[in-house]
Amino acid sequence: MDFSNFIPKHMEKRGKIVLEENLSILNKILKQRSIPDEGIKEELIELLLYNLSLMDTDKDPKAIRIGEREARVYTKLQERSVFYFNHGVGRSGNLIDPQPKAPGASIMYKLTNQLLESFLKKLGLKVNAIATPVATGMSIALCLSALRRIYRVEEIVYPFAAHKSPIKAISLVGLRMRLVETKLYGDVVKAPVEDIERAIKKGNSAVLSTLTFFPPREEDVVEIAKICEEYNVPHIINAAYAIQNNYYIDKLKKALKYRVDAIVSSTDKNLFTPIGGGIIYTKDQKFLREISLSYPGRASANPIANTLISLLAIGFKKYRELMKEQKESKKLLEELLEELAKKINERVLDVKNPIASAITTKKDPVDVAGKLYNLRVTGPRGVRRGDKFGTSYLGVYPYNYIGVNASI
Template sequence: MNSENFTLSEKMVPASYVRQASEARRGHEQLIRRLLEQGKCPAEGWSEATVELFLNELAVMDSNNFLGNCGMGEREGRVASDIVARRHYRLIHGIGRSGDIAAVQPKAAGSSLLNKLTNSLALDVLKMAGARSAKSCFVVPMATGMSLTLCFLTLRQRRPDARYVIWPRIDQKSCFKAMVTAGFVPVVVENVLEGDELRTDVEAAERQICRLGAENVLCVHSTTSCFAPRVPDRLEELAVLCAKYDLPHIVNNAYGVQSSKCMHLIQEGARVGRVDAFVQSLDKNFLVPVGGAIIAGFDEAFVEEISKTYPGRASASPSLDLLVTLLTLGAGGYKKLLSDRKEMFALLTEELKKLACAHGERLLHTPHNPISLGWCRWTRSRPSAGTRFAGSCRTPTPTRAPTSTRRPPWASPARTWRCASNGWTSASRRCGRRRMRLKVARRRRAHFHIQKVPKSRNLQIELPLYSSAAKARPNDCSRPSSVDGRVASRTKVPSDNNTQ
C-alpha cells in the first residue's frame, strides 16, 4: 500500500481510519528505510509483523515472483512444494553467482539485497562484540570446518609451494580435517601445562617454522574457543610471530563471538601483529540452525578473495536466518544475551566450586578460558608446571605421600589419592564405596532365580525380560518358560558352592 492506494481507500472507508492505517504503515517503512540507509543492526528489535513485511517486500523483487512471469531457463526459481516456498519466504534464487558468492544476481534483486544487508549487519555485530577494526565479512552456507578449508584453499593461490600448517593442538576433529581436506600437512605444536591450564608453546611454534622454512609454511592456524583445561591460544604472540616471518594467520573463532575475551584477543592480535581471517559459527553465536559461518578479516581485499574462491551460487538460508534473528533481537537484545551469558558463567563457576568442595573434588582453575570449565573428577597430585603433554589433557599418575605428611596407619600410600584439601581419603569413604559395590552385585544377582535340579536334568534359569543378562543367554535358550521370562539351559549343573 502506497500513498496513492491509501487515498483511493478513502472512497470506501472513512478518511480518519485510513489516515490511522497510513501512519501505522509509515512506522514500518521508517524502520526499513533506516536499515537501508545505515546498514547496521537496529538498536531495538523489530516486531514479527515488520520483519515479515520486509521479507515479503524483498521476495516480490525476485523474478520468480513477478506477476505473469514464465521462467524457461534452468535457474528460474521453480519450486514444486508450496510448503518449501513458504519456508523460504519465496526467496528461491539463493545468493551469489558462479564466480563470486557475494556477487549480485540479475534475476534476484531481493535475494541479492538480503545478502548484502546480512553481511553488513554481521560486520556491525562483530565490531560491537569486540573486533572493532574488522573491515569486511560475509556469511557462507557452510559450518566452521569447511569455512576454514575455504580460507586455506584461498591461501594456496598466494603461496602455491607451501605444504604445512602450523597448528597449536586442539582436540577437535573439524579443525584437523579442515587442513587435511584442503590438502595440507598439519604440523602439531603440543601445549604446555601451566597450573591447571594447557597453553600455547610459542617457542615450539617458532622452532617448527625455522625447521620447515617459512616459505614452505602456508599459515599459522590458531584457536580462541576451546574446552578446559585447554585455553585460547596466545593470539598476540602468534600474531607477532606471523608478522615477523611474513606468514598468514587464520583464527578458528567458532564459539568466540559470544565472548568479549576471545574477540579482544583477535582485535589485539591484529593490532600488534597479523591476523588475516577469523571464522565463527552462526549457530553457536547467534542462535540459528546449524549450517552457516561468518568469515571476517582486517583486509577487505583478502576477504573478497576468499568469497571469490567459493564455487558457484549458494543457499540463502543461513543469511536469511541470521538477518531475521538480528532484526528480531536488535543490538540491545544481542548485547543483553552477551551480558547474561557472562553472568551465568560466573554463577556456574561459583556453584561448581561449591559442588566440588562438597564431594572432596576440585574445579580446575582456568581463568584464561572464558567459555568452558573443567572438573577434576579424581583428585590426584598435580604434575609440575612446564610438563609437556601429547593431548589436550592427561590424567596424572598416583604418587605416594611425602614422608612429612601424616596419614592414618590404614591408609595405603600406593592406593590413596591426594585430596583437594591436601589431606587423605578417609577409611569410611572407602568402606562406603565397597559396600555400594556389594549392594550393586546383590541387586544384579537378584535378577536371577536359579533352581537346583538333579544332574540328569538341565539347569533352569529364569531371566526377566527387562534383565540385561537376557541378551547374553546361551544359543539353546529358545523355549519360553513363562509369560514373564525366558529359559536358559545348561548341560552341566554347577556344584553346590557355585549354585545360588
C-alpha cells in the same frame, strides 16, 4: 498503494499513519544499514524478507521461463524453508557477487553483511565481514583455500586442539598439516609458542590457531599473531564462539594489530541461528573477497537469512544485555562447581576460560555425562584422562573431568 474510496477519509488517514510508522522502521534499516539498537518485531522482519524475495525473477508473473533450470520449487513448504529466496545467493565465481536472477536475495545478502560489520564494529572489532552459508569448519576451509591460491601455502601449522572440524578443513583443501603438540602447565594444556615458531620455520606454511576451547586447553593468539607478522606467515584464527564475550574480543583486537588474515566464528554459537552459518571477518577487504571466490557455485539463502533475522530481532542493546548475563552465568557456574567440588572431594580445573569450566571426577566421566544426558541435561562433556584427543594432550592428563558451559 491506493486505498482511496474504501473507507471514510479520516479512517484511511489513521490507517496510513500506522502503516507508514511500521514501514519507516524497515526503511530506517535499509537506509542506515546498521544493526538496530532495539530489536524489531518478527512480523516486520518477515515482511522485509518477503518483499525482497518478490524482486527475484522466479516471482515475475509475466516471465517466460522456457529452458529455466533453477528455482522451480515443488511445494510452498520448500519455499518457506528458504524464506522464498529460491535462487539462493552468489554467482558461480563469487559468493558475494550479485545474482542477476535474484536481485532481492542479493540485496538481502549485502544488507546482512553490512549489518554484521556494524555489529562487530560496535563490539570494538573494526573489520570487514561476510556471513557464510556454511558452518565453522567449512568457513575455515574457504579461508585455507584462499591462502593456498594466493600465497602458494603447502602446509598448515596447527597447534593441537580437540576440534575435528579444522583438521578436516585442512584435509579437504588438500594441505598438509604440521601438528604442534601441547604441553602441560599445571591444569592448563598449551602449545608452546616457541614450538609454533619452530614449525613455521620448516616450510612454506600458514598458521591455523584457535581462540575458543573446551577446558583445559588455552592458546595465546596474540603471541602467535606477532610471530606470524615477524616471519610474514599467513594466519587464520578459529574463534568459533568468541563474539559473545569481551575477554575474547579483547584478544582479537590485540591480535589484529599484528598478522591475522582472517577470523572465523559461528552464527549458531553467537547469534542463535540454526546450525549451518558462519562469519568470516578481517581487516583485509581484498582477502575477504578472495575467500568468497573460494566458494564453488551458488549457495542456499537460508543460513544468510537466518543471520539477518537474528541481527534484526535481537538488536545491539539486547545483545549487550545477553553478554552481561553470560558473564554473570559463568560466575554462578564457577561458584556452584566450587561448592560441589568441596562436597565430593574434587576440584575445579584452574583454567582461564570465560565460557566453560571443568570439574574433576574419580568416576568414569563419560558414564557421568551419559547419565546426565539421559536425565535431559545435554550440555556436560565427559573426558577421560587417557583420551588424547578430548584433552588436547597427547600424553596422559592428570584427571578425568566433566566440562560444563555457560554460553550466551
